[in-house]
Amino acid sequence: MTDNMENKIHRALQRVPPPPGFEERLLAAVRSKGPKTTLSKKYAWRLALAAGLVLAISIPYIHAHRKRRAEEAKAQLMLALRITSQKLNYVLERAMHEARVNSNPSPAEDTQ
Numbered sequence: 360m361t362d363n364m365e366n367k368i369h370r371a372l373q374r375v376p377p378p379p380g381f382e383e384r385l386l387a388a389v390r391s392k393g394p395k396t397t398l399s400k401k402y403a404w405r406l407a408l409a410a411g412l413v414l415a416i417s418i419p420y421i422h423a424h425r426k427r428r429a430e431e432a433k434a435q436l437m438l439a440l441r442i443t444s445q446k447l448n449y450v451l452e453r454a455m456h457e458a459r460v461n462s463n464p465s466p467a468e469d470t471q
Contacts, residue, residue, distance in 0.1 A: 398406070
């Protein structure tokens with residue numbers, strides 16, 4: 360079955376000569392459409408100038424936006440670090456208090 364499929368593909372992909380007059384008709388069709396139009400130099404310069412102006416105007420705004428986002432992220436990080444520091448200090452104070460309470464026996468325990 361594979362050989363049969365390969366034969367079909369091979370036959371389908373064989374070179375077939377073009378019909379008579381094909382080249383002439385093709386060339387006539389290409390000539391009738393005329394030359395491909397391109398951008399004039401004046402228009403291209405205007406387009407390049409407009410693109411340059413857009414970049415020149417937008418880059419400072421993009422920079423300011425990124426700087427503002429970085430400052431916001433820094434503020435959030437500093438807040439998170441302050442909160443974490445406060446929580447760790449609280450846990451440390453509790454642990455130290457518990458250690459003092461457990462290391463000093465109460466007077467009632469001494470008399471017994």
